[in-house]
Amino acid sequence: MAGISIASVCAPRAVLAQTTPTPPPVVVVPHDGILPGAPAGVKTLILDFAAVRDIYLAKQDVLLAKLANATTTAERDAIREQLQDNRQAFLDLLKSFRTKLEDDLTALKGKISHEEFLRIINVAHEAATEGGFDHHKGH
Numbered sequence: 001m002a003g004i005s006i007a008s009v010c011a012p013r014a015v016l017a018q019t020t021p022t023p024p025p026v027v028v029v030p031h032d033g034i035l036p037g038a039p040a041g042v043k044t045l046i047l048d049f050a051a052v053r054d055i056y057l058a059k060q061d062v063l064l065a066k067l068a069n070a071t072t073t074a075e076r077d078a079i080r081e082q083l084q085d086n087r088q089a090f091l092d093l094l095k096s097f098r099t100k101l102e103d104d105l106t107a108l109k110g111k112i113s114h115e116e117f118l119r120i121i122n123v124a125h126e127a128a129t130e131g132g133f134d135h136h137k138g139h
Contacts, residue, residue: 038120041104049097056090 038046063083070076109117 038123039104039108041108042101042120045097045101045104049094052090052093052097056086056093059086 060083063079063086067076067079067083070079105117108120
């Protein structure tokens with residue numbers, strides 16, 4: 001123990017690398033995965049997007065499994081092309097969701113107070129930055 005203490009003074013980075021990383025804080029997301037207080041239109045958009053995302057991820061998983069089992073170069077190339085096509089279709093849908101969300105938020109901004117609008121934006125931002133929604137994990 002004394003050796004670690006002395007090492008931490010002499011070479012703090014070396015001792016720091018040996019410590020176990022602290023797990024990220026647990027973030028409790030509402031059971032339906034929707035931000036509390038989000039307007040109905042935004043909730044619907046989020047649920048629709050989640051369904052489209054799940055379909056995309058499932059299709060990608062199937063194609064990746066096929067790619068892993070492909071035996072010929074031509075078969076692998078065809079599957080890679082399908083993966084890219086599926087990805088592009090998802091990105092196109094994502095763009096339409098973003099446009100719709102921007103339109104909904106613009107319309108909402110005119111219907112609610114500035115403070116309420118900022119509250120909704122802050123809640124969404126906090127959820128995104130604190131790990132409430134992680135689009136890289138997929139689920």
